[in-house]
Amino acid sequence: MDGEALGIATMTELRALQIFGNNLTNEGLTAILDNCRHLESLDIRHCFNVEMDNTLQAKCAGIKTLRPPDDSTDDYEFIVQSPVWADDSSEDDFDGSYLGSDVYYDLDTELDDDDDIYDPSNYIDGIDSDDEEARMILRGLWALMK
Incomplete structure (x- = not known):
């Protein structure tokens, strides 16, 4: 525990x-x-x-x-x-x-029931497009959760 x-x-x-x-x-x-x-x-x-x-x-x-x-x-x-x-x-x-x-x-979020809350693509829009490191981290986390 x-x-x-x-x-x-x-x-x-x-x-x-x-x-x-x-x-x-x-x-x-x-x-x-x-x-x-x-x-x-x-x-x-x-x-x-x-x-x-x-x-x-x-x-x-x-x-x-x-x-x-x-x-x-x-x-x-x-x-x-x-x-x-x-x-x-x-x-x-x-x-x-x-x-x-x-x-x-x-979470105070507007995801639909059929959305996968663990899919980083749901959150990637909130990351600065120039922040490649954050995008790579999200992709890595998604790969670990599969």
């Missing part, structure tokens, strides 16, 4: 991190905080498997901007929907089975 966190923990010079609506746990966050000692900004809103206990609060004490799991999402740029709980109940009935991967954050 914390494989991504262990990968992030190798980024020892990391200064800012935003993980939104992820299955991150205390163990994964601890790995990140123990290894990324230069973090100045951490946003883990909607990471409901993280319980900000005294140990984690102490580890986060030096972080200038901290957005904990239950912090407001009013300023978040995407549409935030309610969490999906494993037993289809409410947060009040939480049994420890938060399904963060089933929560969708909608």
